Amino acid sequence: MSSSTLNVARRVILQVVRDRRTIALIIVAPLVIATVAGFSIPDKMMLDNAAPAILATLIIFFGFLITGISFLRERTQGTLERMLVSPISRMDIVAGYLLGLLLFALLQTLIMFFYMVYVLSINYQGDLWQILVFQMLIGIVAVCMGTFFSAFARNEFQMIQFIPLIIVPQIFLSGLFIQTSQLPYVLEWISKFLPLTYGVEGIKALMQQGQSLLDIGKDIGILAAFAAGFLVLASLTLRQKS
Amino acid sequence: MTDAAIAVNNLAFKYGALKVIDDMTMEIESGTSYGLLGPNGAGKTTLIRLMVGLLKPAGGNVLCLGKPPTRSMAKNIGYMPQLPALYSELSVEQNIDFFGRIYGLKDSKKRWERVNEVIKVVDLWEKRKTQIVNLSGGMKQRVSLACAIVHQPSLIFLDEPTVGLDPELRVHFWDYFTDLTKAGHTLIISSHTFDDAAHCQRLAFLRLGRVVAQGTPAELRAATGNKEASLEDAFLYFIKHDEVKENVQ
Ligand SMILES: Nc1ncnc2c1ncn2[C@@H]1O[C@H](COP(=O)(O)OP(=O)(O)OP(=O)(O)O)[C@@H](O)[C@H]1O
Ligand SMILES: [Mg+2]
Numbered sequence: 298m299s300s301s302t303l304n305v306a307r308r309v310i311l312q313v314v315r316d317r318r319t320i321a322l323i324i325v326a327p328l329v330i331a332t333v334a335g336f337s338i339p340d341k342m343m344l345d346n347a348a349p350a351i352l353a354t355l356i357i358f359f360g361f362l363i364t365g366i367s368f369l370r371e372r373t374q375g376t377l378e379r380m381l382v383s384p385i386s387r388m389d390i391v392a393g394y395l396l397g398l399l400l401f402a403l404l405q406t407l408i409m410f411f412y413m414v415y416v417l418s419i420n421y422q423g424d425l426w427q428i429l430v431f432q433m434l435i436g437i438v439a440v441c442m443g444t445f446f447s448a449f450a451r452n453e454f455q456m457i458q459f460i461p462l463i464i465v466p467q468i469f470l471s472g473l474f475i476q477t478s479q480l481p482y483v484l485e486w487i488s489k490f491l492p493l494t495y496g497v498e499g500i501k502a503l504m505q506q507g508q509s510l511l512d513i514g515k516d517i518g519i520l521a522a523f524a525a526g527f528l529v530l531a532s533l534t535l536r537q538k539s
Numbered sequence: 540m541t542d543a544a545i546a547v548n549n550l551a552f553k554y555g556a557l558k559v560i561d562d563m564t565m566e567i568e569s570g571t572s573y574g575l576l577g578p579n580g581a582g583k584t585t586l587i588r589l590m591v592g593l594l595k596p597a598g599g600n601v602l603c604l605g606k607p608p609t610r611s612m613a614k615n616i617g618y619m620p621q622l623p624a625l626y627s628e629l630s631v632e633q634n635i636d637f638f639g640r641i642y643g644l645k646d647s648k649k650r651w652e653r654v655n656e657v658i659k660v661v662d663l664w665e666k667r668k669t670q671i672v673n674l675s676g677g678m679k680q681r682v683s684l685a686c687a688i689v690h691q692p693s694l695i696f697l698d699e700p701t702v703g704l705d706p707e708l709r710v711h712f713w714d715y716f717t718d719l720t721k722a723g724h725t726l727i728i729s730s731h732t733f734d735d736a737a738h739c740q741r742l743a744f745l746r747l748g749r750v751v752a753q754g755t756p757a758e759l760r761a762a763t764g765n766k767e768a769s770l771e772d773a774f775l776y777f778i779k780h781d782e783v784k785e786n787v788q
Contacts, residue, residue: 300645312628374624383638
């Protein structure tokens with residue numbers, strides 16, 4: 298990893314840390330949502346069933362939101378231009394962002410996961426470390442996706458509109474409510490192109506069926522491809538304008 | 540030709556159908572201060588963005604230090620955008636330190652020495668630990684300048700650096716700019732004030748994306764044919780001339 302990537306990551310982290318209210322929200326928001334989700338499903342069995350998919354969805358949601366907005370701010374406040382005329386590469390900028398914000402995405406993931414396990418006492422199977430590794434992968438996809446889509450928003454207002462546009466359809470089509478195989482044919486087909494589908498599939502396999510990372514190689518591979526794809530596309534959006 | 544810091548050849552740029560830079564040609568010698576003077580919308584910012592490589596020309600070219608502006612020469616270039624582009628949660632010194640880092644000042648002791656030095660140049664020593672959100676507009680402008688020069692670039696682009704500064708600081712800034720050119724740095728400064736213009740060694744008057752006149756302040760004043768003419772008179776003279784030419788065509 299280049300020192301430029303680390304410099305960008307360091308600055309991104311510093312920015313969040315120096316803003317107390319943001320830090321507080323990053324910690325409180327997942328707690329509130331996990332609580333609401335937990336108590337809205339009083340049936341223990343149902344909660345055990347729903348929890349993995351809810352987790353995957355929230356990781357994507359939070360990761361997308363935090364990176365989308367921060368990267369957009371970088372564009373609108375002009376600091377992105379300053380970085381673009383500096384010697385660091387576009388890939389360093391995107392990768393540095395990713396690395397910095399991933400820290401907070403992971404923090405949120407851990408908060409939600411341990412809250413569900415210890416406070417809502419959901420049952421799960423599978424290895425703890427494998428579950429965490431897979432959740433981290435979902436977080437990486439979310440962060441890459443947020444960086445990419447921020448290129449298509451001119452302001453925060455538009456960025457917020459991307460949530461119903463990009464995230465909500467994934468929630469309905471990823472198998473959170475209905476298994477993808479039971480969706481109408483066209484929607485089932487669409488669901489195959491959405492990252493959350495593989496996030497939900499993989500995390501269910503790990504937490505409900507007690508499978509290992511090796512068993513869900515396909516989901517891991519596809520999610521990694523999504524992450525790499527969004528990362529490359531995001532750095533392409535930083536091209537010289539003509 | 541050899542010691543031209545910047546050469547602009549038949550440069551053209553459009554935003555959609557709007558011609559913003561129209562067949563512009565100019566040469567800027569190294570070690571001089573060059574002023575880009577023009578009304579709002581004349582194309583000053585667009586020209587600077589083309590010069591630093593943020594925009595791609597629709598026609599013609601820009602050579603910075605003999606080459607099209609690319610990342611390989613970025614460490615020799617400093618760019619202060621028109622609006623202070625800073626990280627509002629970070630402090631003055633954290634902002635400057637970040638730009639020092641990405642410009643490759645790796646040695647942390649030397650970098651901090653330099654950061655402290657530019658903080659003193661922009662006279663913000665007491666405010667160095669203050670977050671940007673808590674600064675006044677003129678102070679932000681000063682931090683923005685500090686970020687643009689922390690890596691001691693030889694070519695410095697300043698987009699309206701004196702806007703919002705009080706008179707005392709303006710004088711202080713111009714003293715500093717003069718020192719920089721004496722030390723061999725090249726400064727490209729956009730402005731609409733004639734106070735700034737008078738300080739520049741050479742000027743280009745811009746209107747609607749074209750250079751309507753260029754030369755030293757004295758040359759431009761003399762060109763009006765009126766011995767008493769101020770730079771402001773000269774500017775209005777050339778703008779009028781250009782308008783007349785346009786109407787004839
Ligand atoms: N992003 C953009 N999209 C479309 N048109 C633009 C854009 N930026 C600038 N323009 C247009 O290009 C022209 C030149 O703008 P520019 O910002 O270069 O002027 P300027 O000389 O820097 O003005 P000012 O003194 O107000 O800073 C203007 O007509 C402006 O409307
Ligand atoms: Mg401008």
